[in-house]
Amino acid sequence: MMDNFTPGPFEEELTAAGVPRHLHGWLGRYGIGALVVKMGIHFLEMSPERTVATMPVEGNTQVAGILHGGAHVVLAETLGSFSASIHAGPGRHAVGIEVSAAHHRSISSGLVTGTCTAIHLGRTLVTHEVVMTDAEGRRLSTARITNMVRDNAPAT
Structure with missing residues (x-):
């Protein structure tokens, strides 16, 4: 235990x-999770209402040398899922059911900061908006993630 x-x-x-x-x-x-470790995600705040983390661009780029679009989504889904799981609380868990992202500008070096803010914290559905920014605070991408909250299976 x-x-x-x-x-x-x-x-x-x-x-x-x-x-x-x-x-x-x-x-x-x-x-x-292994992917969170591999991506170099570092948490600064964690709560159901707001979760903030950074991720390096280096090591997470695509062939053109800019941050991979999928890396944006990995950061967004990580933040939204952790926030939803904290909201779910003991005896419950969150599973992602929808994620979408719009990419606004590219970045080729430095750190990306993801700020996850709750849109809806319900009993069965939880939705967050995640905004990724560069060191100057410029918006790089905007994502939305919805998680379903479920009860854990009874221990056998």
Whole structure:
């Protein structure tokens, strides 16, 4: 049984990714996911209403040397899914059912900041808008993600 005080096997990963200490018990058995680690996503804030993280452009580019459009979507889905999962709370989980993105401008170096803001926090559906910006605050892309909140299956 995991509690909010016993370190799990992913303690170092969570700390390195900037996950707030009060969420380590929840994520301690699962970590943040291999793709999140590979993309270099680092969390600055995490809550149902607002989650903020950065991601480096380096290592996440497409052949033309700019941030891959899919990397924008990975950041957006990561932020929206974590926010929805925190909203779901103990005994429930969130599953993505829709994600869309519009790309406004490219970026070829530096950090991208994703800011995820709740649009709707319902009992069964949760929707967030995620805005990706560069270091100067210019909007790079806008995404929207909807998650369905479900009860966990009973333990057998």
